Amino acid sequence: MKIERIEIFVTELPVRVKRIFSSGSYDTGPPQQQLGKPVLVKVYAGGVVGLGQVRAISPGHFVADTTHSMVAAIQEIYGPALIGQDPFDIETITAAFDARLAGNPAARAALDIALYDCMGKAAQLPVHKLIGGCCQPRIPLEWSVSMADDVGVMVAEARRAVEEFGMRVLCIKAADRRGWRQDVKNFETVRRAVGDDVVIGVDPNTGWSLADSLCAIDALRELDLGYIEQPVARRDLEGMAEIRRAARGIPVMADEGLFTLQDAYALARARACDAYCIKLYKIGGLTPARKIAAVAEACEIQLNCGGLAVQSQLEAAAAAHFYAATPQRRMMGAGEFVFGLNTVGPDPLVPATDFVVRDGHVDVPTGPGLGIVVDEAALERHTLRREIVRA
Numbered sequence: 001m002k003i004e005r006i007e008i009f010v011t012e013l014p015v016r017v018k019r020i021f022s023s024g025s026y027d028t029g030p031p032q033q034q035l036g037k038p039v040l041v042k043v044y045a046g047g048v049v050g051l052g053q054v055r056a057i058s059p060g061h062f063v064a065d066t067t068h069s070m071v072a073a074i075q076e077i078y079g080p081a082l083i084g085q086d087p088f089d090i091e092t093i094t095a096a097f098d099a100r101l102a103g104n105p106a107a108r109a110a111l112d113i114a115l116y117d118c119m120g121k122a123a124q125l126p127v128h129k130l131i132g133g134c135c136q137p138r139i140p141l142e143w144s145v146s147m148a149d150d151v152g153v154m155v156a157e158a159r160r161a162v163e164e165f166g167m168r169v170l171c172i173k174a175a176d177r178r179g180w181r182q183d184v185k186n187f188e189t190v191r192r193a194v195g196d197d198v199v200i201g202v203d204p205n206t207g208w209s210l211a212d213s214l215c216a217i218d219a220l221r222e223l224d225l226g227y228i229e230q231p232v233a234r235r236d237l238e239g240m241a242e243i244r245r246a247a248r249g250i251p252v253m254a255d256e257g258l259f260t261l262q263d264a265y266a267l268a269r270a271r272a273c274d275a276y277c278i279k280l281y282k283i284g285g286l287t288p289a290r291k292i293a294a295v296a297e298a299c300e301i302q303l304n305c306g307g308l309a310v311q312s313q314l315e316a317a318a319a320a321h322f323y324a325a326t327p328q329r330r331m332m333g334a335g336e337f338v339f340g341l342n343t344v345g346p347d348p349l350v351p352a353t354d355f356v357v358r359d360g361h362v363d364v365p366t367g368p369g370l371g372i373v374v375d376e377a378a379l380e381r382h383t384l385r386r387e388i389v390r391a
Helices: 067-080 089-102 103-125 151-165 180-194 212-223 237-245 261-269 286-300 313-324 375-381
Strands: 003-011 018-021 022-025 039-045 048-056 138-140 143-145 167-172 199-203 226-230 252-254 275-278 301-304 361-363 382-389
Touching: 003 067, 003 143, 003 375, 018 167, 018 226, 022 261, 039 067, 039 103, 048 180, 067 103, 067 382, 089 103, 089 286, 103 313, 138 313, 143 151, 143 212, 151 167, 151 180, 199 361, 212 226, 237 252, 237 261, 261 286, 275 286, 275 375, 286 301, 286 313, 301 313, 361 375, 375 382
Parallel strands: 143 167, 167 199, 199 226, 226 252, 252 275, 275 301
Antiparallel strands: 003 039, 003 382, 018 022, 039 048, 138 361
């Protein structure tokens, strides 16, 4: 079974999604603009076609990849290196990628996910059966609430998540330009609106100083703070460790500080966090996710499955398979990929699906590979750009 060719698609999104967080903006872009749109890859090997899709979320984000850099990396470097390889030789492929072009995790994630989809289809098994089995067939979900100048907008989003979709875990974006006290006010207002039965975490996206973090934790403790995600700069391991000590049992999660296996090791050595936030587009796919998970298990650090997967059933499914293959006791919070489950807009490439939210949860797909069927006519209609890599 050898890889014969790779196709690359930049695809349109029917609903523009714009969000605000401390370190920048999140914008899928206007119609027909490629920047901000997802990249889908098809890997052809021995009569099987593996699919993967990732939306690069820069500009305006801490992960540097863009739509155009993803296409270039796949078309010019990673794609040619894959031709003639066996999709099952994942470590050989990973080593070749490392040698050819460092970084570029979003491009590598799209290909890595497509390879697992290819392997699953060839073996007639769902991806989670290839990476540990089905520990959690029904996955709890988390809704990320965007910052807004008007806290009423935040409350409306939080209430929609809880009342319409049954969410029991929320993450409120923080580090408002008006200061940490405004973040506390926002949190308190949302808490009053959704009640005490909902877990609410806070994510400043590195936007707090150490002093801000210590003050905010003291204030939020009385409001039943569920967890705190990456409050300070990604390289400030000492600051993260001090915040963790001050939190006194409130879990501290590393997100921006975790890109690589080496980052995971450094965070563990510094005792700087209670959980790793695994985002496949940030770390390079399922292959590095499994290695980081092994470090976490050895160091008694829990995992969180992040990444919004906006309007992408394929990206959401990849995250769901990773979550399902992880024992419940090793997970913290819930899966963040809810925006790929037709909540903020439908996936234009998958018009027929049962991979949707039910009472704050989703069932992991059980079909071969990712278990997601893309409508080829819809893909043709929504393609903004197409490239092919051959021998």
